[in-house]
Amino acid sequence: MTSSSRNIYIFRIIFYTNSISITCFSENHLDANGQTSTYLVQKHRGEGSAAIMMHIAIVEDFVFDQKHLIDLIQKNFEGHGEMADFTCYESGEAFLEAFRPGLFNAVFMDIMLAKNGLNGIETAEKLRTVAARIPLIFVSNERDYSLEGYRVHPLDYLLKPVDADALDWCLNEIRTFLSEPAYIEIQAVLGQGQSSCQRILLDDFLYAETQNHRLIIHTLKGDVATRLSFSDLMALLPKGGRFYMSGRSLLLNFSQVISVEEDGSVRLKNGSCLFCSRRKKKETREAFMSYLFTCIRKGMITDE
Numbered sequence: 001m002t003s004s005s006r007n008i009y010i011f012r013i014i015f016y017t018n019s020i021s022i023t024c025f026s027e028n029h030l031d032a033n034g035q036t037s038t039y040l041v042q043k044h045r046g047e048g049s050a051a052i053m054m055h056i057a058i059v060e061d062f063v064f065d066q067k068h069l070i071d072l073i074q075k076n077f078e079g080h081g082e083m084a085d086f087t088c089y090e091s092g093e094a095f096l097e098a099f100r101p102g103l104f105n106a107v108f109m110d111i112m113l114a115k116n117g118l119n120g121i122e123t124a125e126k127l128r129t130v131a132a133r134i135p136l137i138f139v140s141n142e143r144d145y146s147l148e149g150y151r152v153h154p155l156d157y158l159l160k161p162v163d164a165d166a167l168d169w170c171l172n173e174i175r176t177f178l179s180e181p182a183y184i185e186i187q188a189v190l191g192q193g194q195s196s197c198q199r200i201l202l203d204d205f206l207y208a209e210t211q212n213h214r215l216i217i218h219t220l221k222g223d224v225a226t227r228l229s230f231s232d233l234m235a236l237l238p239k240g241g242r243f244y245m246s247g248r249s250l251l252l253n254f255s256q257v258i259s260v261e262e263d264g265s266v267r268l269k270n271g272s273c274l275f276c277s278r279r280k281k282k283e284t285r286e287a288f289m290s291y292l293f294t295c296i297r298k299g300m301i302t303d304e
Helices: 063-078 092-098 120-128 146-152 164-179 232-234 278-298
Strands: 006-014 022-030 036-043 051-057 082-089 106-110 135-142 156-159 183-191 194-201 205-211 214-219 222-226 243-244 249-255 255-261 263-270 273-275
Touching: 051 063, 051 092, 063 164, 082 092, 092 120, 106 120, 120 135, 120 146, 146 156, 146 273, 156 164, 183 222, 183 232, 194 214, 205 232, 205 263, 214 232, 232 249, 243 278, 255 278
Parallel strands: 051 082, 051 106, 106 135, 135 156
Antiparallel strands: 006 022, 022 036, 036 082, 183 194, 205 214, 205 249, 214 222, 243 249, 255 263, 263 273
């Protein structure tokens, strides 16, 4: 590798929803330190709505494997009317130095990085200390690391050379993850006949119950009373098992639950403890275990 920087230009066709196709190109910069960054540098589009943009990090020390993965992702996104913006790193250290929460929508991580630095699993462990829920996909030539890597909750493992069908499943899971709302807005009851629109972050939502014929939503920031019914509230919340009706008068946010015991007690991460109905305790426990399994499969962290 020479000390001078060199550029590799990759031309692509991107498709926009309800518009004509456009041509854009991305530029791979390979600097003297061996770090490659790929990003869109020009685009033109016709009439219609803008494409969805994802920013994806690729931590991979072989430029050929970087390009192969980028090509597959771009082809997949073309079929969905989407665009991807990439930043590639050839070492875990370079990636961690550049990483900021919210910078990327997903990370593809080679497990076998350069031997004189962090490997992919060690890099992922450090990543999880600052970004617990970002979708993480391991890429490797070896199957042997799958059990070791599960402690950092990856979304999936892709074997090299990466297969387009296996990648499609990962990208669809990332789309589902990103499509979930971060909050809901409800009319909160303030008293004396007054109400106001209030935003509740889903990560703050603990549980909801009925008190004195009103629905009370308990959150990390306090309690919110509303005239909504449970069916109205459930219609606002994302599907997928995170929010669960345990009986007729208790709605749980499983992402805030530590355990559901055999006696029906539910322990929350904030230290609270409540009880589900006797008739629903077994069903609630099974639903919680199913949710935990799904979280592990999708690389979502549920513990603090």
